[in-house]
Amino acid sequence: METFQSLLAKRLSDALAKAGLPNAGELTPATDRRFGDYQTNAALVLGKQRSENPQTLAERVIAQFDIGDLCEPPTVAGAGFINFTLRADAIAKKAGEVLRDERLGVARTKSTRTIVIDFGSPNVAKPMHVGHIRSTVLGDALARIAQFLGHEVIRDNHIGDWGTQFGMVIYGWKNLLDRQSLQRDPLAEIVRIYRETNERATRDPQVREACRQELVRLQAGDRENIDIWNECVAFSMQDFEHVYTLLDVHYDIQCGESFYNDRLPAVVERLLKSGIGEISEGAVVVFFRDQPELANKPCIVRKRDGGYNYATTDLATVDYRVNDLKADTVWYVVGAPQSLHFKQIFEIARREGYSADFRHITFGSILGEDRKLMKTRSGENVPLRGLLEEACKRARKIIEEKNPDLSEADKTDIAHKIGIGAVKYFDLSQYRMTDYIFSWEKMLSLQGNTAPYLQNAYVRIRSIFRKADESAPKIGKSRRRGDTDSSCGELILDDRAEINLAKRLCQFAEIVPQVLNDFRPNILANYLFELANSFHTFYEACPVLKSEEPARSSRLTLCDLTGRVLQRGLDLLGIKAPDKM
């Protein structure tokens, strides 16, 4: 199925050829409703290239343009824009095609890639906190969208399960552990002993040294320390899994840092052998002397004491993903502060000859009402699990107010879908680079660009079909997919609100692929908001069940399609649509 945009673009290029002109400019959605549905600046670009009058060129192009039954005769406007307005019957026809398409018109990509997406990546021995929302939610949405477009996606949780912090955890485990607390709330106890050890270590050099010794023993494979480490990892994983269940986020592999331990020496040897790495002040370092940006920013891959750091691990990870997982594309959904680090890693990988497409997908921070990094009152990170539970609790309270007659089970289920959806949508609906201020009130509002607003549009649709089934059961059946009844899928678009809604539905296929251009799910979120808005307008203006045939069936079909696009769109963002709310 082709979108209006690609159809018009083809006809434009035909018209240009017939007018003896080369392809130029682009055909895009109109910037303003006044200008119709689509516009092209082709004549402006050509006018500039050949120093001719753009308006005259535009007229020449229009004269050759085969509008067929797609649109009204194009018009020239402004400095030389050509504007296109779709015909209602063309929209009805296209919407019918979308309706009969499993994929709602979204084309599969022509160049399938194998993409490893590195996102989430929490640290062991620390609970997940609010800072993990963006990476987790953004990475998951990108994974869903890439997969839907037909790419081979491998979701990888690069867990921070190795590193110097374990010296302290093990020291704390051996000296400060309270077994009962550990049984009650394992992660809380591990965090406690870690913090306490950390405090002691900053005061007491002897403790610091003891921690270092524990770390050395762990890295040397000491049985006892390995056992302790394993236990800590297991406890942390339980906590992560709980959060992932709440969020409905799942990974294909979870290769944490420790997974790469035995590959690290080879990385350094390789770098030394190829001359990319060199010894400097006892450490193995990669310099970037020819790159102004990195000239004074060397990358250490083996410390003076022989230990490895996270640059080494990330290089081993590159090798594993490219050579073992056969990835040709790797997306790192990691906060902006690490951009220097990834520049270095990507540059080293390039020098070593890895040709995969590496992207660091950065994002801004989540701020509290005080516009500073979001923290608890005592200045600590806000635990994610508690935050998500509170989202559900708050959603539940609103449900109790608005719809108290729902069953207990329904309330719990809906509160979960709304609460989690609200948190995710609030994040995804904003441009990923901007810092945003966390606000319960805004994300759970039923008005404006929020998850509940979109979910409500879906609920209204489901409600119509519940009513329709009661009054006329056969309509429920006839809207099944694959039904050959010709009355189904025939759209009659008379009202302005119907035309607008149908037009929006046709745009879904144009929007989804755009998200991956610059990794912006907010484009999709924005579209869904506009779709829900168009639906609500339609809902107010056009009675469905009370209207006469054939409008009634047509409107039911429109509702059905809107529901499916909303549901699919939300699903691509990792958000669920409840039937009632």
Added chain:
RNA sequence: GCGCCCGUAGCUCAGCCGGAUAGAGCAACGGAUUUCUAAUCCGUAGGUCGGAGGUUCGAAUCCUCCCGGGCGCGCCA
């Protein structure tokens, strides 16, 4: 010091590989409801796009400089 990111309505944000008179939502004000869930819709008002130059038919968007905020820069991850 060097580098990266951000600065758009009172508030929260879109728009940024150049396009027409810069858009939403919230808050404010004015309307619509014997409802297919008003959990909504329609309307009004609100702007030197941080500032100054430059590039051109055209700049919020591209380039340079400046101001303001955030972050990062050799042995943590």
